[in-house]
Amino acid sequence: MDTRLKKQLEFILEIDKEKNIFRQTHLSGHGRRENDAEHAWHMAIMAYLLQEYSNEPIDVSRVMLMCLIHDVVEIDAGDTYAYDTEGLKTQKAREEAAKERIYSLLPEDQKFNLQAIFDEFEDNLTAEAKFAHAMDNLQPLLLNDSNNGGDWREHQVTSEQVYGRQTKTKEGSQTLFEVTDGLIKANIRKGNIRK
Numbered sequence: 001m002d003t004r005l006k007k008q009l010e011f012i013l014e015i016d017k018e019k020n021i022f023r024q025t026h027l028s029g030h031g032r033r034e035n036d037a038e039h040a041w042h043m044a045i046m047a048y049l050l051q052e053y054s055n056e057p058i059d060v061s062r063v064m065l066m067c068l069i070h071d072v073v074e075i076d077a078g079d080t081y082a083y084d085t086e087g088l089k090t091q092k093a094r095e096e097a098a099k100e101r102i103y104s105l106l107p108e109d110q111k112f113n114l115q116a117i118f119d120e121f122e123d124n125l126t127a128e129a130k131f132a133h134a135m136d137n138l139q140p141l142l143l144n145d146s147n148n149g150g151d152w153r154e155h156q157v158t159s160e161q162v163y164g165r166q167t168k169t170k171e172g173s174q175t176l177f178e179v180t181d182g183l184i185k186a187n188i189r190k191g192n193i194r195k
Contacts (some may be wrong), residue, residue, distance in 0.1 A: 004107045011105040017075045024081045024155065028146040036071040036079065043067035043135040050135070053175040056127035066121045066132040069114055073098035082140075083161050095122075124168065134172030137165055138180060145183045149192020158194045159184065 001009075021036040034042075044067040051060045071079075076098035080087040099118055103111045121129050141162075144151050152162070162184055170177040187193045 007105060007107050008110070011102075011110075014075070014102060014105055015072055018072055021071070021074045021079050023079050023140070025140040025143050025151055026147050028143050030147050030150065034143070036074050039139060040068050040071055043070075043132070043139050046135050046139060047131065050173070050176065051131070053173045054127065054131045054134075055171070055173055056130075058127050058131050062117070063128045063132050063135075066117055066128060067135055069118060070121045070132065070136065072102055073118070075102060081155070082165055083155060083157050124171070127172075130168070130172035132172070133168040134176055137169045138176055141166075141180055141183060144192075145187060149187045149190060152187065152193045153191075156194060159188050162193055 018037045018040070019035050022033045023036060023039055025034055025039070026032065027034050027038075044064040047063045047067055048060055051058060051063070073095040074080075077091070077094035080091045080094075099115060103115050103118075105111075106114065120126055121132055124130060124133055140151075151157075166177065166180050166184070169180050184193060188195060
């Protein structure tokens with residue numbers, strides 16, 4: 001087996017560990033907590049299905065790849081809950097170290113390309129990154145809503161926190177933000193999100 005293929009297969013096995021990183025969000029219908037790989041897959045499918053609602057024209061295949069790789073770093077860095085103020089302080093440093101280790105398993109050209117896509121997502125400047133962030137925000141929101149706000153109630157999440165996170169949804173899709181806004185307001189009325 002040549003070195004390039006060996007590196008690619010090593011990376012493929014390494015990212016299988018993403019299936020062991022569990023998030024705070026539960027599956028729809030009051031299921032178990034979802035893992036990072038399920039979250040990424042769900043986002044990628046959503047990006048394809050909802051691409052017509054992007055504020056700007058996008059390369060949907062790039063968005064889908066962005067969705068699929070954006071949380072690979074959590075194999076080392078762990079999942080940082082969206083509303084964990086202490087964890088958010090160290091998230092960037094943890095994820096940068098993980099990005100270097102994990103993507104360095106690949107041949108140089110693929111390492112460079114995937115790190116660039118990861119950085120593009122993190123920088124949130126392109127239309128593709130903005131739409132990928134909209135998916136990253138909408139996906140757990142839909143699951144939370146399907147579970148009658150159980151995760152929001154458990155963590156005593158406030159409307160200010162939820163709206164703060166959803167600003168990135170608006171940057172990627174005004175239409176999907178309007179849907180999000182309606183779901184947030186409904187969950188505030190139900191007492192699932194604190195005022």
